[in-house]
Amino acid sequence: MAKKLFEGTAEQMSRLMDCINANRNEQGALMPVLHEAQNIYGYLPAEVQTVIAEELDVPLSDVYGVATFYSQFSLMPKGKHRISVCLGTACYVKGSDKILEAIEKELRISCGECTPDKKFSIESCRCVGACGLAPVMIVDGEVYGKLKAEDVAGILDRYIKD
Amino acid sequence: MVNLKINGISVSVPEGSTILQAAKIANVRIPTLCYLKDVQCVGSCRMCLVEATGARGLVTACTYPVSEGMEVRTNTPKVRKSRKTTIELILSTHKKKCLSCVRSMNCELQKLALEYNAEEDRFGTDHDLKPIDDFSASVVRDNSKCVMCTRCVAACAQQTIGAIGPKNRGYAKVIGSPYDVSLAFTPCVNCGQCIVACPVGALYEKSAVADVWGAIVDPDKQVVFYTAPSVRATLGEAFGLPVGTNVEGKMVSAIKQLGDVKCFNMDVTADLTIMEEANELLSRLENGGKLPMFTSCCPGWIKFAEHYEPELLPNLSTCKSPQEMFSAVLKTYYCEKNGINPKNLYVVSVIPCTAKKYEVTREELGKYTDAALTTRELAKMFKEAGIDFVNLAESEYDMPFGEASGAGAIFGATGGVMEAALRTAAYKLGGSGAPLEFKEVRGTEGVKEAEYSLGGKTVKVAVASGLGSARNVIQAIKSGEKDYTFVEIMACPGGCINGGGQPYVHDEVRNNIDLKAVRAQALYDYDKDSRLRASHDNPAVEILYKEYFGSPNSHKAHELLHTSYGKREKY
Numbered sequence: 001m002a003k004k005l006f007e008g009t010a011e012q013m014s015r016l017m018d019c020i021n022a023n024r025n026e027q028g029a030l031m032p033v034l035h036e037a038q039n040i041y042g043y044l045p046a047e048v049q050t051v052i053a054e055e056l057d058v059p060l061s062d063v064y065g066v067a068t069f070y071s072q073f074s075l076m077p078k079g080k081h082r083i084s085v086c087l088g089t090a091c092y093v094k095g096s097d098k099i100l101e102a103i104e105k106e107l108r109i110s111c112g113e114c115t116p117d118k119k120f121s122i123e124s125c126r127c128v129g130a131c132g133l134a135p136v137m138i139v140d141g142e143v144y145g146k147l148k149a150e151d152v153a154g155i156l157d158r159y160i161k162d
Numbered sequence: 163m164v165n166l167k168i169n170g171i172s173v174s175v176p177e178g179s180t181i182l183q184a185a186k187i188a189n190v191r192i193p194t195l196c197y198l199k200d201v202q203c204v205g206s207c208r209m210c211l212v213e214a215t216g217a218r219g220l221v222t223a224c225t226y227p228v229s230e231g232m233e234v235r236t237n238t239p240k241v242r243k244s245r246k247t248t249i250e251l252i253l254s255t256h257k258k259k260c261l262s263c264v265r266s267m268n269c270e271l272q273k274l275a276l277e278y279n280a281e282e283d284r285f286g287t288d289h290d291l292k293p294i295d296d297f298s299a300s301v302v303r304d305n306s307k308c309v310m311c312t313r314c315v316a317a318c319a320q321q322t323i324g325a326i327g328p329k330n331r332g333y334a335k336v337i338g339s340p341y342d343v344s345l346a347f348t349p350c351v352n353c354g355q356c357i358v359a360c361p362v363g364a365l366y367e368k369s370a371v372a373d374v375w376g377a378i379v380d381p382d383k384q385v386v387f388y389t390a391p392s393v394r395a396t397l398g399e400a401f402g403l404p405v406g407t408n409v410e411g412k413m414v415s416a417i418k419q420l421g422d423v424k425c426f427n428m429d430v431t432a433d434l435t436i437m438e439e440a441n442e443l444l445s446r447l448e449n450g451g452k453l454p455m456f457t458s459c460c461p462g463w464i465k466f467a468e469h470y471e472p473e474l475l476p477n478l479s480t481c482k483s484p485q486e487m488f489s490a491v492l493k494t495y496y497c498e499k500n501g502i503n504p505k506n507l508y509v510v511s512v513i514p515c516t517a518k519k520y521e522v523t524r525e526e527l528g529k530y531t532d533a534a535l536t537t538r539e540l541a542k543m544f545k546e547a548g549i550d551f552v553n554l555a556e557s558e559y560d561m562p563f564g565e566a567s568g569a570g571a572i573f574g575a576t577g578g579v580m581e582a583a584l585r586t587a588a589y590k591l592g593g594s595g596a597p598l599e600f601k602e603v604r605g606t607e608g609v610k611e612a613e614y615s616l617g618g619k620t621v622k623v624a625v626a627s628g629l630g631s632a633r634n635v636i637q638a639i640k641s642g643e644k645d646y647t648f649v650e651i652m653a654c655p656g657g658c659i660n661g662g663g664q665p666y667v668h669d670e671v672r673n674n675i676d677l678k679a680v681r682a683q684a685l686y687d688y689d690k691d692s693r694l695r696a697s698h699d700n701p702a703v704e705i706l707y708k709e710y711f712g713s714p715n716s717h718k719a720h721e722l723l724h725t726s727y728g729k730r731e732k733y
Binding site: 054061070071 | 319324327328340341348732733
């Protein structure tokens, strides 16, 4: 099984087990348990999926199938600073793919991944309702608009020092 | 009853029937792809679309219920165009290496494409090939040929394993095991039900054909084949003979035409298994051993128990399977008797099973088998050798492992091992005049139960085929609801006659006959016509004990014919 950057605590596991126990006999228990697991860990590590499969007595292929079907679920850990690039129609025609490319190049990771020092993670999203500012990216909830690819390095610098 | 018309033909069907079921009664053929009787009915492939009054747009015949006065049209230009487009869309991402495909001339997609004049490149063919997973000892997956019908997923779920499922979404969707881990590292039990459910060449067995050809032409090797009980009942299907035709004689002739090889009958070691297993059962009964005792001939069931029911492992018979017993006997007794260096004896087992391919790799069984060929692979070798199978004269198996009992032959059907064991146990407890037929344990239902009084002892038995049924029986035992003495489990629904290595049978045939029952009948007829009916009457087995093993459960028997298993993690 793929070992990612997984470090779980006993407290996290105890919260997960509480959620599993609360849903154990419910039909369709998998979705609420996966949601809570992602809340606890920030993503769905392979080890956590295996625990969920064993505890709910469903095949791991079911858990993994659901986890990879819905885009809200992530199989990769999230960084301290979460970068989100809008790939909605307005941002896209204004070149947000170039912005994403610049971030990926700067951080040397792909969209959906997390840097090895766990400082940054990149994801994409669809329309944040700021089309007038297109193209936009969001870092930790802060919106940066009317971006050009050359702006990216400067913005990231503010967070690198942090 | 509901009255409707299909293409103008009036038909009356029970309420709740689907259009597909009604069409069958009206003798109207509707093409299907993702639908497979007893396995999957989800209406996702869109091949079975028809026009029906009262319905908006085209509807899937496999899921759409009939209603009073409905008029169904199955072959309008609109329907035909839709089906053609569906096939062309599937073909747009299909690896169309049809000539060298294992399913060429026997592919459900190829057949549909031909029928609907589909063009293979209407939507372009520019797509990436996906990696082939061939790490498993039994099952190879080539997702570039997958048509996403999910029949394999349904078959695996029906076995309650769920080793595979859909992954990702949209264009990225593929079928397989979680992450990019091979099937070899999942709780897959190698039953191969996914293979026989697949309509195309996306799933097939790990082939041993090239190795066997190599051994046949190797001047240093002596090659011996032996064939499992159910192969005689299914092999003919690969040559267009009707389902349920016993082709034993032609099969033996054909094997001998492959080269300078001998051909033995695996029913002999099925009989040997019964001698050991019946004795083990009686000894457990007398000495307070672990009960219920479970059969151990099915390698799919063994791996299932290791993954899912490790606490039951002490309940499993310690007998090796007939395959592993036979190979052990050949590499020891047979070699010693005939002055052959075991290294130069190449043992080929012909089996209806993909799990047996995994079994031959198990260290704890001694690795006496050199190659295991499925029924399909044997048929392929015959075709490659240009053998005119249907018109062959019949031959007999080679001695000393030629003749066996009918009890050995019915090992290939669910309930067969139980019945064979009961014949010998009844004889041991009751002497001659003991009953020979135990019909309560026959039939294709998932679970069968019976209670017999043998020589004053009450024996409660259960027979389960298909791992879902096996789970139900185990649950009933664990909860204390049932207390059986002896339980037979076969991983494949219906037993070996429906094994993962048996000839491909198109959905059109599978959906319209009881495949398991028709194939099993060939074995029961064979048993009925056999000169010997019980394992303890087999003269070859008698000689084996006299010349080599001494008696059942002897020290030597334990060394070569018995084994033990251990717990196995799932992931």
